[in-house]
Amino acid sequence: MNSPAPKPILGVDIDNVLADSDVQLREMIREMYGIDLKAEQMTRYEYEAYGVTWEQLGEVFRVFNTDTCRTLELVPGAKAAMQLLAPRYEIALVTSRDPEAKAGTEYWLKANALPYDQLHFNDEKHALGIPYRAFIEDRHEHAHRIAGTGVAVYLLRRPWNARPLAHPNVRHVDNWDEILKHLL
Ligand SMILES: [Mg+2]
Structure with missing residues (x-):
């Protein structure tokens, strides 16, 4: 029997994307x-x-x-959106948090029933060799580095990423509903 086609990989940041940090x-x-x-x-x-x-x-x-x-609060819309995206994408959570946050992060993800397939603690999100189909991020710098590898990046609008975008693969989005319109 043929195995089903692998799902495309969706990269998702945690702080200020899933968690209101x-x-x-x-x-x-x-x-x-x-x-x-x-x-x-x-x-x-x-x-x-x-x-x-x-x-x-x-x-x-x-x-x-x-x-x-x-004990962080969820970003509005994040949980419902992730539950809709998980059947269609392999979810790779990629965070700049220090690995000392691993136990607490896993606890929080489970407590909030957030689905994911991979969890990486690495600031070099663009250099992990993960073939992302798309990436959801809030840091201007990370978004541009990831976009530079040919990946579509959805940058959740925050005060710290309001400056002009400098790569055609990066797109500002206002909320998770807007992200779903692009990814579902
Ligand atoms: Mg972040």
């Missing part, structure tokens, strides 16, 4: 160090550009990776 990270930075960052001012997704030291950021992410990442 930025709001929580800014809350941690405010509580731990008294630095009050507004979402609108985050024109770069680099907290150290806004007065948070590397040492402080390291401490914030240590807590985030081991603890906070277990």
Whole structure:
């Protein structure tokens, strides 16, 4: 018997694509160090550009990776969309999180019943040799690196990726409903 044709691979980022992480990270930075960052001012997704030291950021992410990442809210529409996409695509979750977040990340994915086939902890998302059909991302830099390998990238609109797009394979999208219109 012939095996069914393999499903195309859909690459999906986690932070600020599936999980509402930025709001929580800014809350941690405010509580731990008294630095009050507004979402609108985050024109770069680099907290150290806004007065948070590397040492402080390291401490914030240590807590985030081991603890906070277990209780993040879902991005609106993400769960329903992933459940619709999973039958059609092999889902490769690819996150820049440090591997120390692996247990917490797996816990959160299971707790939220998010379907996936692969889970990678690697900042070099474009260089893993994974033949993505498409990729869903929120970081301008990652989106462009992935697009440069010939992949269609859907960039969820956020304050930190509002600057003009510089590759024809990258397209801004406002929400998960818009992503579904492209991928279903
Ligand atoms: Mg992200």
